[in-house]
Amino acid sequence: MLDTAQATPILQDETETLSENVFRRIQAAIVKGEIAPGSKISEPELARTYGISRGPLREAIHRLEGQRLLVRVPHVGARVVSLGHAELIELYEIRESLEGMACRLAAERMSQAAIDELREVLDTHERDAAFQAGQGYYQQEGDHDFHYRIIQGSGNQTLYKMLCGELYQLVRMYRLQFSTTPNRPRQAFAEHHRILDAIEARDGELAELLMRRHIGASKRNIERHYQGADNNSPRGES
Secondary structure (H helix, E strand, O other), X not given: OOOOOOOOOOOOOOOOOHHHHHHHHHHHHHHOOOOXXXXXXXXXXXXXXXXXXXXXXXXXXXXXXXXXXXXXXXXOEEEEXXXXXXXXXXHHHXXXXXXXXXXXXXXXXXXXXXXXXXXXXXXXXXXXXXXXXXXXXXXXXXXXXXXXXXXXXXXXXXXXXXXXXXXXXXXXXXXXXXXXXXXXXXXXXXXXXXXXXXXXOOOHHHHHHHHHHHHHHHHHHHHHHHHHHHHXXXXXXX
């Protein structure tokens, strides 16, 4: 569960409801791993932690279930999602195919101004302290996210809804979790630059290939993670 010493009671913003505020904060805590995968969600504890009543909190929890960050377990309640090996591989297979397509379309449709802005986003990523220390490659959501920008730049609304809707925060959660693997942050950053170079060159075929390889590398990283876990378990069982 979230360390209550790190959380502070919510101060309501005039432009944001209490439910929206707590939704965003719990969402960020889950994506960053501050609330661990598989953790049981205690409504009384969260209400005390954030200084919020149960009504707005339940509304936030319902929205987090819609994003697949929380799952409802019979006789237990809500828990933070924890995908198994096969589920994660399926998720990355979807990403590999659809984000590859998004890259090809972005090479055809992104404006030069949007490409220049995306280079600035990568410059911001490079200056991040955690990235410089090799501790991970965390990207803020939306316009600060390299993958989000490319999907948006594809100009395909159906693709955007699929990848930046229900699945988006779930994907971010696991992207961050596996970005902490040694050497992976800088490798992923270099791959981002090569993908953007292909988009700027209007080479859709190459852009798609590079994105598929990029996500494929992450998928293999997941495979190695689970293989290592199996090897370290009694009789090779996880």
